[in-house]
Amino acid sequence: MTDTRAEAAYSRSLAAFRTPTLDLLHGRFAPFVVAALSILFTADRPSVAIADAHAEVAEILDELRSAGHDDEERRLPSGSGREVCRTWAKVGWLVQQIDDDVEVYRLSAHAVEALEITGRTGAGRTRVSNSRIRTLLEAVENLSDNAEADPIRRLVRLTAERDAIDAEIARAELGDLAPLDDEELLEEAENVLHLARELPADFTRVAESLKAMQRDVVAHLRRDERPTGEVLREYLQRAKDVMQSTPEGRAFSGALRLIGDADRIDALTDQLHVLLRQPFSQRLDAAQRAELDAIGRRVELGVEEVLAAQRRASHVITGQVKTHDPLRDRQVDDLLRDVISGLHAWTRDTSGSHIVDPVRSLPRLDLGHLRQSISDIRPPGTPAPLTDADDVEFVDADTRAWGGPRYAEIEAYLAGLGEEFDLADAFAGVDDDTRRPVDLLGMLEIAHRNGLAEGEGVSIVEALRPDGTTRRFAFGAVTARTHKEEQHD
Structure with a gap:
């Protein structure tokens, strides 16, 4: 008899490996894909024009091939940069969209997560540090406080926190505060980087969920199965639920509150600049220092991505509502189905080597001579002659x-x-x-x-x-x- 727990675990594993995230990391060309995507997309460059992406991927391929990395193991994909990028978009690693009338590529949530996993793994060993344990404990304490219904217990906890803060203030006034050593500060910096790496994937998931809702709403409107008002009310409720019922939505809501406070963002930027001037930050490598400096910008770009997805969804849905014509849509759908049905019937009776002449123009209908009058068969009279110049007054x-x-x-x-x-x-x-x-x-x-x-x-x-x-x-x-x-x- 099959073990139920084993079946459940195996089913979860199969589902996980079917996702584009693990498909990217488990693929034959995974090292090249991760390297190319990390070069194309950065915190300051969340989208790339499609033509530029094709040219840059082709350049990366040429450099690696000339360096001898495309050996007998075939660790580099074949084809041009355009073909490689189209394959990535087809399997769900890149998303095509239009920004300011320019067609661009953006990383999908799966690709962002895959890059975050490889970046975290390649950055060094994962340490069970004091900073991470403290972060976990503080999160548990906050959760416990928010879930606590007994006001007396909450009052006791808050009083203890206040006493601890007062004691720390007294030590600071006496000059008895010992600074942390560089090793502990380095651990905390790595913990901050670890937390910051998880944000882009969350933002991208929220943006993609909005795009999915946009496609569903447009599909419902086109099918004309329900009243337009009912479909729009459902869309608004789903958009609200995204922000409240998912971890990604809650992360976005928190970031939006942070971005909405200009003083908070300025303080965050100043704090990061001060940290980068501290002696312990010199022990971080160049990539980590750049990543630490870009945290504020990364949060802003993530929020802008979600807001842009909201604006785009509203624009598309508004345009669909204004131009929605159920009768015309049905006629177009019927015509497309007839064309597809005709192609299927034609391909069954035609060999693969059969040459088909393309239709370059539609035939012209020959109507002959149309009758111009109905009751009077006489030709129209000639116009009156022009008067002489002498008669003009x-x-x-x-x-x-x-x-x-x-x-x-x-x-x-x-x-x-x-x-x-x-x-x-x-x-x-x-x-x-x-x-x-x-x-x-x-x-x-x-x-x-x-x-x-x-x-x-x-x-x-x-x-x-x-x-x-x-x-x-x-x-x-x-x-x-x-x-x-x-x-x-």
Whole structure:
């Protein structure tokens, strides 16, 4: 008979090893994956543009291959940087999203946890130190205080804590406080780093839970199974539960309260800077010192990640509610199902070597000639002829003065100049009303129509505008004729 406890333990172990976290650490290329992800993503760089990530992973692969690390054991994956990153996104180690109209990669909660495990393991031995035991004891005491319902017991505990603080104050006033040695301070610093490493995974889990809720809400809205208001109320309740009912949510709520107090953040930053100037901190390696200095920034980035996930979820859900059309969605779903069904039917009757010509454009429907009228088969009438220019009545004289050339006056004037004349001299002798710039163009047009000959030199004339201003024009000398010469065979 199978042992029930063994079965339960084995089932839990199987479930754990199916998670992307242990899959990453247990995989064939785990050392490379951990190294590449730790290079790409840092506390100050929580997201990387997809194009940049592909290029950087390709560069890391080239460097390791040229150094001889891709030997017969095949410890490096094959393919380009793009193919490697797409594989990581497919198995759940990277998450794709859009930040400020740029498509980026972010670490998933599983990848953050895997990096935290490897970082904790590779940082050195795990010590059962005074600092960690004290942290545990203080956590148990706080839990016991919060769970204590008897006010007398709580009063006794608080009084004892106050007496201990008063005694420490008295020793400080007498100068009787002995500083901790560097070894104990180093243990406490390592404990702080240990606690700080657990925060990013918690923040990422909260952000991913919000994304999962967003997908569920959009799916419910698209299926149109329940009223929109009911779906939104459920989303709001689930968002509230995430912050209260899970360890990750509670960690986020605490961090949010911390970030909300600007003085608290400033004090944290100052304390970290002071610690890094202490002599014991010199015993920390460069990575630990950088990690200690980045604790405040890491908390801020984690909170910003969750808040960004909340804003993104609200934006997507709001857009879905505004544009939700159940009838159109059903039509699109039906069309996609018909297409997929047709592809399945086609692939059953088609060999793999069959060549298919792509559809590059949709066929055009030939409707022929459409009838334009229903009752009257006669063609439409022609428009009325244009009236002569002499019949046009202008509103006032000023409007006509700014109009086009006065052809009638110009032709009558040129008719009295003889068979040939210089165009510049003719324009200088015309009346002021017909000596506008447009009348010069009209005179050139008439001369060209009747025949003209270009002379030598340059003619300069002065035109008079209706408002009294003048404008000088220069053109090649022109000898014009009044009428065309008759053509002879």
